Amino acid sequence: MNPYYFASIALILIGLYAILAKRNVLKMLVGLSIMETGVNLLLISVGYVSGRSAPILSEGITPDRAVDPIPQALVLTAIVIGVATTAMALSVVINLYEKYKTLNVEEIRRLRG
Amino acid sequence: MSQYASLLIALPLFGAFFIPILKRISKSAVMPFLVLVTLIQTGIAAWVFNEVYITGKPIIIMAGGFRPPIGINLYIGHFAALFVLVIAVTSLLMTIFSFKAVSVEPKDKYAMLFLLLMLGATGMISTGDIFNLFVFMEITAISAYALIAYNKTGEASEAALKYIVLGGIGSSFFLVGVALIYGSLGTLNMAHIAQLAHLVNPTVAKAGLALLIFGLAVEAEQFPLNAWAPDAYQEAPHPVTAMFSAFVVKASLYAMGRVIYILSAVEGWSSILRLLIILGTLTVIIGEMSALRQNNVKRMFAYSSIAQVGLIAVGLALGTESGVSASVFHMFNHAIVKALMFLAVGYVAVELGGTEINKFEGLGKRMPVTAFAITVGAISIIGIPLFNIFWSKMQLILAALNAQYTWMVALILGASLVEATYYIRLIHTIWFKGEGEKVKESSVLALVMLLLVALIIVIGIYPEPFWNVMQKAGSDIFNVAQYIKNVPLMGVSP
Numbered sequence: 001m002n003p004y005y006f007a008s009i010a011l012i013l014i015g016l017y018a019i020l021a022k023r024n025v026l027k028m029l030v031g032l033s034i035m036e037t038g039v040n041l042l043l044i045s046v047g048y049v050s051g052r053s054a055p056i057l058s059e060g061i062t063p064d065r066a067v068d069p070i071p072q073a074l075v076l077t078a079i080v081i082g083v084a085t086t087a088m089a090l091s092v093v094i095n096l097y098e099k100y101k102t103l104n105v106e107e108i109r110r111l112r113g
Numbered sequence: 114m115s116q117y118a119s120l121l122i123a124l125p126l127f128g129a130f131f132i133p134i135l136k137r138i139s140k141s142a143v144m145p146f147l148v149l150v151t152l153i154q155t156g157i158a159a160w161v162f163n164e165v166y167i168t169g170k171p172i173i174i175m176a177g178g179f180r181p182p183i184g185i186n187l188y189i190g191h192f193a194a195l196f197v198l199v200i201a202v203t204s205l206l207m208t209i210f211s212f213k214a215v216s217v218e219p220k221d222k223y224a225m226l227f228l229l230l231m232l233g234a235t236g237m238i239s240t241g242d243i244f245n246l247f248v249f250m251e252i253t254a255i256s257a258y259a260l261i262a263y264n265k266t267g268e269a270s271e272a273a274l275k276y277i278v279l280g281g282i283g284s285s286f287f288l289v290g291v292a293l294i295y296g297s298l299g300t301l302n303m304a305h306i307a308q309l310a311h312l313v314n315p316t317v318a319k320a321g322l323a324l325l326i327f328g329l330a331v332e333a334e335q336f337p338l339n340a341w342a343p344d345a346y347q348e349a350p351h352p353v354t355a356m357f358s359a360f361v362v363k364a365s366l367y368a369m370g371r372v373i374y375i376l377s378a379v380e381g382w383s384s385i386l387r388l389l390i391i392l393g394t395l396t397v398i399i400g401e402m403s404a405l406r407q408n409n410v411k412r413m414f415a416y417s418s419i420a421q422v423g424l425i426a427v428g429l430a431l432g433t434e435s436g437v438s439a440s441v442f443h444m445f446n447h448a449i450v451k452a453l454m455f456l457a458v459g460y461v462a463v464e465l466g467g468t469e470i471n472k473f474e475g476l477g478k479r480m481p482v483t484a485f486a487i488t489v490g491a492i493s494i495i496g497i498p499l500f501n502i503f504w505s506k507m508q509l510i511l512a513a514l515n516a517q518y519t520w521m522v523a524l525i526l527g528a529s530l531v532e533a534t535y536y537i538r539l540i541h542t543i544w545f546k547g548e549g550e551k552v553k554e555s556s557v558l559a560l561v562m563l564l565l566v567a568l569i570i571v572i573g574i575y576p577e578p579f580w581n582v583m584q585k586a587g588s589d590i591f592n593v594a595q596y597i598k599n600v601p602l603m604g605v606s607p
Contacts (some may be wrong), residue, residue, distance in 0.1 A: 017284070032281040032282070035281070035285045039292070085284075092268075109271075111344040
């Protein structure tokens with residue numbers, strides 16, 4: 001059993017805890033980022049083979065001596081998407097703070113019912 | 114020739130990124146350009162629909178000419194051809210509505226996000242690769258976040274933030290599911306996954322599938338993850354609300370159905386169906402109960418939309434071909450009806466300045482065409498015969514009886530009863546309460562509304578040809594063996 005799996009699941013759970021338990025919007029977004037990092041680590045470790053090098057075609061690196069390249073391509077995409085989501089969320093939070101003058105989620109509750 | 118179908122993805126993408134250049138040249142040309150792009154998209158979608166239904170063969174587009182599973186492929190089968198057309202037509206109608214309904218600047222950003230939302234939903238429906246599905250889902254989600262917050266009020270930002278947090282959790286779940294399936298099968302192509310599905314360890318496959326369903330449930334508005342939906346529907350610009358209800362939700366539901374059925378060879382697969390039935394049932398009950406006590410009409414329609422989406426999910430999870438076809442029929446009918454109703458409600462909000470129920474008093478005298486449109490939509494949703502939703506609810510009930518779920522009949526009829534309660538209350542308010550002077554209605558929007566009303570009644574009176582199309586679309590999702598055969602996988606066999 002690969003130790004990276006435990007680390008990545010732990011990161012996902014820490015992020016989920018932060019989203020569910022924290023009251024500050026920015027801390028929730030930090031939790032979201034931690035969760036995304038955990039998922040990315042999980043994807044990378046799915047394709048990891050002990051003792052092999054990065055899948056970059058160069059001297060001495062043949063396909064049978066590199067790790068699986070597909071998860072790395074996936075994670076590259078997932079990181080870009082994560083950055084876009086975080087940027088979007090932060091710009092929404094800026095507008096939210098201007099209108100509500102608070103970052104506490106318990107006070108940001110005008111929509112209900 | 115059929116490779117031109119890739120323009121369905123390329124055209125909105127290039128259109129969206131051409132808008133900043135166009136804005137430099139002439140700012141007033143942005144909205145007409147949006148009409149032009151959606152019009153061309155509708156033309157291409159109609160051509161693709163015609164092509165797929167006449168030849169009976171799906172259009173497969175291989176990105177870069179690499180055969181799957183090495184390359185990513187688009188799969189435009191009977192379902193995708195139908196819904197790509199629905200998406201394009203709805204977008205076109207909502208573009209026309211946007212001239213009236215969107216007054217907040219910057220409109221060029223609005224047009225860009227509008228095209229990206231359309232692109233994302235089109236991509237989700239037509240992709241044949243599970244990670245590409247994730248990418249299109251995120252394109253849809255990120256443009257949806259931005260469009261919800263577009264009005265720049267505090268409430269709009271609040272609704273967008275709720276959606277961002279839930280959407281972030283959902284996309285992480287989805288990726289974990291992708292990691293589990295990739296880790297056990299070593300492929301991301303849907304047809305290839307379906308081909309190898311009987312080899313996978315059932316526990317891993319079921320956990321992965323459950324995670325994929327939870328990831329998609331955020332966009333598909335299934336119960337534990339749909340808290341964002343009513344807020345977002347209420348605060349988004351009116352055309353965007355109609356687009357959410359008409360096709361963004363439908364794209365996620367389709368994706369859910371697809372990932373469930375490609376793994377149908379997994380041992381103990383029916384437990385996943387039961388999970389989705391429970392989620393869908395709870396969605397229906399909670400949606401209808403919440404709709405009953407709303408004073409804001411737009412929010413009431415949002416809850417009603419959530420309840421209908423629950424019915425669709427239940428139909429998808431019946432595990433029979435007739436259930437899936439009935440779901441597809443309900444998706445199609447609901448798309449038409451909700452596009453009409455959100456358009457009408459949005460138009461009332463533009464003219465009378467709000468969607469609270471007291472604004473609707475005397476609407477029958479003030480805006481007769483709009484009031485007529487809302488009435489026809491409401492009657493149709495309740496499920497009165499001679500209107501389109503009657504037939505899809507009927508098919509759902511028949512499918513449930515065939516699949517031995519007798520209690521589901523009670524669920525569908527009970528939901529219709531609750532709908533009747535709150536919609537008849539609204540109709541009563543519109544026609545029999547209050548007075549007011551007449552507002553001049555825009556003739557273009559009246560024409561659009563009457564067009565949709567006519568479509569509702571035509572399907573209600575002649576359901577047969579439409580039902581035949583829906584059965585083909587449903588079997589496209591259900592019949593996995595045919596799906597595998599249709600995709601030209603490179604010489605790999607288990």
